[in-house]
Structures are given as C-alpha cells and as structure tokens.
Amino acid sequence: MSMFYATGKFLDENSAVLGTVPALVAATLEFQANMKAIEGAVEKQVIDITGFAKDKAEAEDAMIGLTLAVAGGTRAYATVIGDSVLAEKMNVTTSALRKHRDAVVAQHSQGIHNEANAVVASLADYGVTPAVLTDLQNAIDRYVAAIAAPRVAITDRKGATAEIRELMKDTTKLLVKRIDSLVEQFRVTNPDLVRGYEDARIIVDLGKGSSDETPLVVAA
Numbered sequence: 001m002s003m004f005y006a007t008g009k010f011l012d013e014n015s016a017v018l019g020t021v022p023a024l025v026a027a028t029l030e031f032q033a034n035m036k037a038i039e040g041a042v043e044k045q046v047i048d049i050t051g052f053a054k055d056k057a058e059a060e061d062a063m064i065g066l067t068l069a070v071a072g073g074t075r076a077y078a079t080v081i082g083d084s085v086l087a088e089k090m091n092v093t094t095s096a097l098r099k100h101r102d103a104v105v106a107q108h109s110q111g112i113h114n115e116a117n118a119v120v121a122s123l124a125d126y127g128v129t130p131a132v133l134t135d136l137q138n139a140i141d142r143y144v145a146a147i148a149a150p151r152v153a154i155t156d157r158k159g160a161t162a163e164i165r166e167l168m169k170d171t172t173k174l175l176v177k178r179i180d181s182l183v184e185q186f187r188v189t190n191p192d193l194v195r196g197y198e199d200a201r202i203i204v205d206l207g208k209g210s211s212d213e214t215p216l217v218v219a220a
Contacts, residue, residue: 044160073126
C-alpha cells in the first residue's frame with residue numbers, strides 16, 4: 001500500500017506535466033478510483049467487532065427491563081380478573097430471561113409483548129400503555145439487530161479481504177501495463193520526472209530492518 005500511496009502522490013503532484021497525455025490522465029483517474037475502493041475495503045476489514053458485545057449487552061438490559069415492567073403490570077391485571085393462564089405467562093424473572101440463548105430471549109420478550117398487546121385497552125391502570133408496548137417493541141428490534149451485527153461484520157470483513165486482494169491485483173496491473181508504459185514517454189524530454197516516478201514505484205521492505213529497496217515484481 002505504501003508504494004501505491006507514494007505513486008498516487010507523485011502522479012498528483014506532477015499532474016500538470018503528465019496531464020498532457022490523455023491516456024495517462026484516464027489511467028490516473030482509474031488508479032485513484034481503485035485506491036478509494038481499496039481504502040473502503042480496508043475499513044471493513046479492520047473493523048473492531050468487540051464493540052458489538054457492549055451494544056448487545058446494553059440492548060439486552062433495556063429489553064429485559066421493559067419486558068419485566070410489561071409482564072408485571074399484565075400479571076397484576078390477570079390476577080385481578082382471575083385469568084390464571086395469562087398470569088402464569090407473565091410470571092418471568094430476570095434470571096429466567098437471561099438463561100435463554102440470544103434469539104430465545106428476544107422470542108420470549110416478543111411473546112410477552114404480544115400477550116399484553118391483546119389486552120392493552122385494559123392495562124392503562126396497571127402502567128402498561130400502547131406507548132410502553134411501542135418502547136418494548138423497539139427494544140426487542142434493537143436487540144435482534146444487535147445480536148446479528150457481529151455476524152454481519154464478520155461476513156463483511158471476509159468479503160473485504162477478497163475484495164482487497166482483487167483490487168490490489170488490478171491496481172498493480174494498471175500500473176505495470178499502462179501507467180508505467182505511458183510515463184516512459186517522458187524519459188528523453190524529462191528524465192528527472194521519470195526517475196521520480198520510478199522512485200515512487202519502489203517497494204521498501206521495512207520488515208528486514210534495513211534500507212534495502214526491492215523493485216516491484218509483478219507477473220505478466
């Protein structure tokens with residue numbers, strides 16, 4: 001990537017001269033577009049998925065809190081009217097909800113929401129209103145999204161790795177097959193320009209702890 005950035009910087013700084021060759025202008029624009037695409041793919045590849053665990057925990061806490069509030073009010077109502085079946089459905093605790101797997105917790109909360117919604121017209125005196133049920137539904141939806149987010153991010157990251165590989169290959173081919181050849185036209189009239197370009201196109205291997213520079217080798 002460092003070579004790509006160095007080459008892009010050189011092309012930009014010398015655009016006034018290089019811009020006299022239309023084909024080189026077109027190739028440079030394509031190179032710049034590829035660089036933006038690579039940067040976008042790299043952002044997906046390096047995304048830190050640890051933050052998703054915190055989001056999920058916060059979403060679960062909010063959902064469970066609202067679930068217990070709705071269940072408590074509905075259970076009290078069911079007890080007053082003598083509906084033992086509904087009362088038992090609303091008999092939930094924090095520990096009972098948390099022992100479920102992620103998706104099951106959401107389903108349990110959704111079930112409580114649906115049961116309460118069926119009798120919501122009678123629940124206002126028990127602290128359960130349509131607005132409260134809307135809040136619970138939103139909390140459930142947020143939690144469902146939170147448990148799916150890490151998997152989506154991992155899938156995106158895997159796809160980004162493959163995308164970067166292809167973009168790097170295409171960009172290297174663009175440099176070797178087109179831009180290198182077009183810059184060569186300036187070797188007689190502007191040798192300093194060509195030398196500067198060739199310097200930018202050198203890959204420096206920093207991993208060896210030396211200043212050795214190795215020219216880029218690309219298969220034809």
